[in-house]
Amino acid sequence: MVSMIWYSIFDRCRRGSTVEQQFCKLWVGGSTPLVGSCSCGGNGIHHGLRNHGPRGLEGSIPSSCIGGNMIFLTGDTHSEVERLSSKNFPDGKILNRSDYVIVLGDFALVWDKVQSEREKYWISWLDNKPWTTLFLDGNHENFERLDQLPTKEMFGGEVGVLANNIYHLKRGDIYLLEGKKFFTFGGGQSIDKHLRIENISWWARELPNYAEYHKGLESLEKVSWNIDYVLTHDAPRSIYKAMAEKYFFHKTGEYDLPKFLEEVKNKAQYRHWYFAHFHYNDTFEQKFTCLYENVVMLDPGI
Numbered sequence: 001m002v003s004m005i006w007y008s009i010f011d012r013c014r015r016g017s018t019v020e021q022q023f024c025k026l027w028v029g030g031s032t033p034l035v036g037s038c039s040c041g042g043n044g045i046h047h048g049l050r051n052h053g054p055r056g057l058e059g060s061i062p063s064s065c066i067g068g069n070m071i072f073l074t075g076d077t078h079s080e081v082e083r084l085s086s087k088n089f090p091d092g093k094i095l096n097r098s099d100y101v102i103v104l105g106d107f108a109l110v111w112d113k114v115q116s117e118r119e120k121y122w123i124s125w126l127d128n129k130p131w132t133t134l135f136l137d138g139n140h141e142n143f144e145r146l147d148q149l150p151t152k153e154m155f156g157g158e159v160g161v162l163a164n165n166i167y168h169l170k171r172g173d174i175y176l177l178e179g180k181k182f183f184t185f186g187g188g189q190s191i192d193k194h195l196r197i198e199n200i201s202w203w204a205r206e207l208p209n210y211a212e213y214h215k216g217l218e219s220l221e222k223v224s225w226n227i228d229y230v231l232t233h234d235a236p237r238s239i240y241k242a243m244a245e246k247y248f249f250h251k252t253g254e255y256d257l258p259k260f261l262e263e264v265k266n267k268a269q270y271r272h273w274y275f276a277h278f279h280y281n282d283t284f285e286q287k288f289t290c291l292y293e294n295v296v297m298l299d300p301g302i
């Protein structure tokens with residue numbers, strides 16, 4: 001019975017490859033998770049199906065798996081992308097160019113005044129991974145350089161091209177990935193900006209301008225505020241408040257970006273919202289997931 005369920009789930013995935021069959025065999029062989037103990041606290045998000053036999057056995061198939069390819073998300077990398085190494089992210093080994101890993105801002109591999117050898121090395125390291133990397137901007141990016149990246153039309157919107165397989169998702173666009181609509185809106189406020197130097201380690205462009213807010217609203221209007229996922233670096237104001245209460249910090253989100261995101265939170269229809277910035281892995285109000293170092297599969301079973 002168990003084996004039938006698992007084989008039928010994986011039959012409906014695109015792969016059916018040897019690797020996938022190995023996953024099935026591992027699951028069928030027992031209830032032990034493939035990747036050991038999970039840090040999701042039982043919410044079913046971390047690494048998706050492969051760590052969550054019971055969820056899978058109930059018959060839920062991640063939407064990111066249906067019809068095709070996989071989408072993973074992670075929080076701030078601050079230029080340190082080793083969490084995506086084969087050792088730290090074993091799921092990455094079976095991905096291909098049609099699978100995506102999305103960094104939710106503070107990517108920071110565009111940081112130095114001019115591209116340094118360190119940046120070149122890590123960009124090339126990431127570019128050579130088998131998947132396609134997408135990133136939002138956060139507050140810690142060199143916006144002078146980021147804004148100068150060549151652009152192209154991709155996924156139904158405009159992306160910045162950092163490398164052959166690494167693209168910047170812009171503020172206010174709606175991208176189509178795996179048939180799902182993703183509204184993306186990067187940016188955030190640096191609480192330590194008084195310790196930073198303008199245009200060396202801090203850029204005013206960390207916060208969106210009027211044109212970007214306008215573009216965001218226009219994009220949402222075009223789809224009647226119906227999207228599948230929201231990806232941001234910063235959070236809506238009410239989520240700020242919930243986080244401040246839980247983690248005892250004093251950020252209040254009293255500036256335009258969290259207020260704008262609050263409007264999106266209240267007005268748009270969406271399945272799930274992922275953000276980063278706060279350096280926590282946690283979920284609020286069931287559908288607002290904050291990510292930091294965890295690498296999670298898009299909404300398995302949510």
Ligand SMILES: [Fe+2]
Pocket residue numbers: 076078106138140277
């Ligand atoms: Fe950060």
